[in-house]
Amino acid sequence: MRLIYTERQKQFREEIRDWLAAHVPKAPLPSFDTEEGFEAHRRWEATLFEGRWSAVTWPKEYGGRGCDLIEWLIFEEEYWRAGAPLRVNQNGVFLLAPTLMEYGSDEQKARFLPRMASGQDIWAQGWSEPGAGSDMAAIRSRAVRDGDHYVINGQKTWSTRAVWADWLFGMFRTDPASSRHHGLTFILLPLDLPGITIRPIKQLNGLPGFAEIFFDDVRVPVENRLGDEGAGWNVAMATAGFERGLMLRSPARFQQTARKLVDLYLRHRESADADPGIRDAVMKSWMDAEAYTLATYRTASRLGKGAKIGAEASTNKIFWSELDLLMHETAMRILGPYGELMPEAPDGGPFGHEHAAWLDGFLFAQAGPIYAGTNEIQRNIIAERMLGLPR
Amino acid sequence: MDFTFEDQQLAFRDAIHKFLMVEAAPEMLREIWETTKSGRSAELRAKLADQGLTALSVPEEFGGINLGDLDWVLVQQELGYFAIPDSLTDAAYLAVYLLTHLPADINLKRDWLPRIAAGKARIAVGHPLNPFVADAANADLLLLWHDDEIHALKPGQITASFNPSIDLSRRLYKVDWTPSPATRICPAKQGRQLWKDLADRAALAAAAQLLGLAQRMLDLGVDHAAQRKQFGKPVGSFQAVKHHLADVAVKIEFAEPVIHRAAQAVAEDDPRRALYVSHAKLAAGEAARLAGRRSIQAHGAMGYTWEADLQMYMKRAWALDASWGDAKFHKARVAADILAGAAAIGPSTTFPNMNPESHHG
Numbered sequence: 191m192r193l194i195y196t197e198r199q200k201q202f203r204e205e206i207r208d209w210l211a212a213h214v215p216k217a218p219l220p221s222f223d224t225e226e227g228f229e230a231h232r233r234w235e236a237t238l239f240e241g242r243w244s245a246v247t248w249p250k251e252y253g254g255r256g257c258d259l260i261e262w263l264i265f266e267e268e269y270w271r272a273g274a275p276l277r278v279n280q281n282g283v284f285l286l287a288p289t290l291m292e293y294g295s296d297e298q299k300a301r302f303l304p305r306m307a308s309g310q311d312i313w314a315q316g317w318s319e320p321g322a323g324s325d326m327a328a329i330r331s332r333a334v335r336d337g338d339h340y341v342i343n344g345q346k347t348w349s350t351r352a353v354w355a356d357w358l359f360g361m362f363r364t365d366p367a368s369s370r371h372h373g374l375t376f377i378l379l380p381l382d383l384p385g386i387t388i389r390p391i392k393q394l395n396g397l398p399g400f401a402e403i404f405f406d407d408v409r410v411p412v413e414n415r416l417g418d419e420g421a422g423w424n425v426a427m428a429t430a431g432f433e434r435g436l437m438l439r440s441p442a443r444f445q446q447t448a449r450k451l452v453d454l455y456l457r458h459r460e461s462a463d464a465d466p467g468i469r470d471a472v473m474k475s476w477m478d479a480e481a482y483t484l485a486t487y488r489t490a491s492r493l494g495k496g497a498k499i500g501a502e503a504s505t506n507k508i509f510w511s512e513l514d515l516l517m518h519e520t521a522m523r524i525l526g527p528y529g530e531l532m533p534e535a536p537d538g539g540p541f542g543h544e545h546a547a548w549l550d551g552f553l554f555a556q557a558g559p560i561y562a563g564t565n566e567i568q569r570n571i572i573a574e575r576m577l578g579l580p581r
Numbered sequence: 582m583d584f585t586f587e588d589q590q591l592a593f594r595d596a597i598h599k600f601l602m603v604e605a606a607p608e609m610l611r612e613i614w615e616t617t618k619s620g621r622s623a624e625l626r627a628k629l630a631d632q633g634l635t636a637l638s639v640p641e642e643f644g645g646i647n648l649g650d651l652d653w654v655l656v657q658q659e660l661g662y663f664a665i666p667d668s669l670t671d672a673a674y675l676a677v678y679l680l681t682h683l684p685a686d687i688n689l690k691r692d693w694l695p696r697i698a699a700g701k702a703r704i705a706v707g708h709p710l711n712p713f714v715a716d717a718a719n720a721d722l723l724l725l726w727h728d729d730e731i732h733a734l735k736p737g738q739i740t741a742s743f744n745p746s747i748d749l750s751r752r753l754y755k756v757d758w759t760p761s762p763a764t765r766i767c768p769a770k771q772g773r774q775l776w777k778d779l780a781d782r783a784a785l786a787a788a789a790q791l792l793g794l795a796q797r798m799l800d801l802g803v804d805h806a807a808q809r810k811q812f813g814k815p816v817g818s819f820q821a822v823k824h825h826l827a828d829v830a831v832k833i834e835f836a837e838p839v840i841h842r843a844a845q846a847v848a849e850d851d852p853r854r855a856l857y858v859s860h861a862k863l864a865a866g867e868a869a870r871l872a873g874r875r876s877i878q879a880h881g882a883m884g885y886t887w888e889a890d891l892q893m894y895m896k897r898a899w900a901l902d903a904s905w906g907d908a909k910f911h912k913a914r915v916a917a918d919i920l921a922g923a924a925a926i927g928p929s930t931t932f933p934n935m936n937p938e939s940h941h942g
């Protein structure tokens with residue numbers, strides 16, 4: 191055990207810190223769930239790419255830096271500390287890319303990865319369907335082979351950022367006679383193909399953060415398939431594993447929120463202490479954000495030594511989503527009647543404009559225990575695969 | 582940056598685990614609980630000594646193997662998992678720490694360290710964080726706090742009044758004694774820091790044991806739930822029971838690295854040691870309390886009996902949770918750091934000052 195950074199790691203931290211100080215936009219970008227904000231975030235991805243910071247864990251040949259996971263953690267720490275923009279292409283860079291590296295052909299990697307790294311292609315995910323939520327094996331959207339094309343019919347839903355995204359990765363039933371997790375195929379497709387209709391869905395905050403996607407005889411070339419035909423389930427599970435595992439929610443994100451919460455509490459300590467539970471919740475927020483960070487460093491160290499992430503990845507999802515709720519609920523308790531104000535509301539009383547930082551995060555925290563596999567599903571996985579309880 | 586243990590440390594831990602699995606079965610535990618007055622077994626102590634556990638941090642010149650806090654933390658998790666009814670930690674970890682770091686008094690070191698290493702001395706430690714002294718009536722030597730001084734007392738120099746308590750893996754005593762220049766082995770000037778060092782090690786040890794206990798209680802709950810059938814199936818196939826137990830696994834998963842950081846902070850004498858140790862104690866206590874509650878629920882009425890093994894682990898956990906600083910104490914220490922204003926918190930502050938030069942164990 192050696193809980194200090196090497197000279198190289200320290201230099202890496204300084205390099206990214208300096209770069210961010212020079213490049214992070216001074217004013218926050220508009221939400222990427224607006225058209226204007228989406229394009230602003232796309233330009234930010236391009237800026238990151240020019241500095242070779244958009245996909246640090248990728249190999250150099252595709253625009254990355256070949257960073258290991260400890261360096262990735264350092265990068266994320268500096269990124270969140272600097273208050274840099276959210277990553278509009280996170281589904282591509284963090285979720286699809288690792289799967290592409292594992293299952294993609296060389297041709298596919300060369301075709302998709304550099305454009306993804308530069309923000310030219312922003313990716314959305316297409317797993318969920320009206321009848322297939324937690325039960326993803328109930329997917330019914332069909333992809334029928336017709337020569338060197340698949341012809342897709344059906345519907346996807348809850349697809350994050352699909353309103354303005356360029357490409358979709360997801361799973362379709364290629365074997366009509368199959369059921370459950372057999373006969374599914376992982377397919378990549380551009381969202382502007384003829385036959386595709388995208389209907390935005392407003393989220394809790396009123397913005398169209400996800401969309402329904404309808405497919406009507408959409409023709410997709412066979413070379414857009416990732417992995418073998420009928421092997422989609424296994425390919426997708428690799429994505430889900432990465433998603434739950436590490437990349438989706440880096441600990442720095444929660445450390446940054448915990449830090450802001452401590453600051454909020456300290457500035458309003460006198461009123462906050464009238465509810466004695468608040469101080470406890472503030473301390474717990476810091477402790478759990480640290481615990482999540484430490485656990486991630488441990489996982490990164492283990493992976494660096496060749497270990498694999500198993501069912502324990504499911505504990506991550508539960509832990510960070512509950513932590514995120516705790517922190518935002520606590521901020522709301524401190525803000526009291528000012529918590530409900532929209533960011534643009536002018537009269538924040540004792541909180542001035544501080545309230546603006548919390549409401550959106552509070553709303554989004556409600557989704558944490560639902561997306562990326564609900565926390566109930568994660569508990570099933572922990573009980574059955576980690577603890578060995580009977581089905 | 583490498584947040585994993587050395588293979589050698591893990592191999593030692595595994596060996597201890599296998600050994601205790603055989604030698605410290607619940608039946609043995611129960612026998613010591615139910616049939617002894619002292620709560621101690623000379624036979625068990627001898628077996629622990631055979632494994633080298635009593636010599637773990639004794640310096641080589643006094644017959645020990647001179648390992649450090651990181652080795653201990655792994656051992657402590659095992660001592661917790663098996664709820665070992667022995668004062669091993671008090672003698673071989675805490676008393677050894679005090680004795681080896683005494684300013685001079687080579688005689689005291691020469692008298693006691695080799696005996697501790699050989700498993701032949703029981704030493705009780707009295708500190709104001711604990712109103713009672715465990716094992717005071719059957720200790721060969723007592724190391725007691727008095728206004729930050731360290732005093733060493735022989736059994737004849739104290740009166741110990743027994744206070745019955747729920748965790749029968751150790752017996753608690755109120756100790757009456759009179760400090761004198763003759764009993765004083767270290768003045769307050771040096772004693773203050775030594776007692777702080779000791780209390781953090783003690784709290785870290787308790788945290789690691791609590792984590793081991795949490796894992797054991799979870800395992801007992803899982804075993805019971807997999808075997809007990811109702812409505813024609815194992816109760817562990819019911820989702821409510823699964824989710825109860827899964828929550829415990831989550832708590833354990835995220836408490837362990839906190840404890841390991843604290844161990845490293847203790848080993849390296851990190852400036853934020855107090856914060857990290859208190860965090861560890863709180864996280865481990867939370868995991869252990871939840872494990873007890875959920876495990877007894879999974880057991881049904883069987884869990885509410887003296888006969889089911891769970892009770893021994895649960896009571897040990899409840900007792901440890903409040904010893905060497907209860908949650909009030911440790912929360913106050915966390916607050917004193919992170920709520921002091923201008924504390925280093927947030928991304929990139931997780932490992933502030935771990936000293937690269939020293940390499941204990």
Ligand SMILES: Cc1cc2nc3c(=O)[nH]c(=O)nc-3n(C[C@H](O)[C@H](O)[C@H](O)COP(=O)(O)OP(=O)(O)OC[C@H]3O[C@@H](n4cnc5c(N)ncnc54)[C@H](O)[C@@H]3O)c2cc1C
Pocket residue numbers: 314315316317318319322323324325347348349350351400557560561562563564565566567570
């Ligand atoms: C903000 C957000 C973004 C999303 N982005 C995407 C995206 O980009 N692409 C995409 O494909 N999908 C996306 N989703 C959808 C997400 O993956 C699903 O919401 C999720 O899988 C749950 O499915 P569901 O909503 O149909 O809920 P259901 O499956 O209907 O579940 C409803 C409730 O029943 C519980 N439940 C269901 N089955 C079980 C079971 N076996 N045991 C115990 N409890 C059970 C659930 O835990 C939940 O509490 C997103 C969702 C949100 C909220």
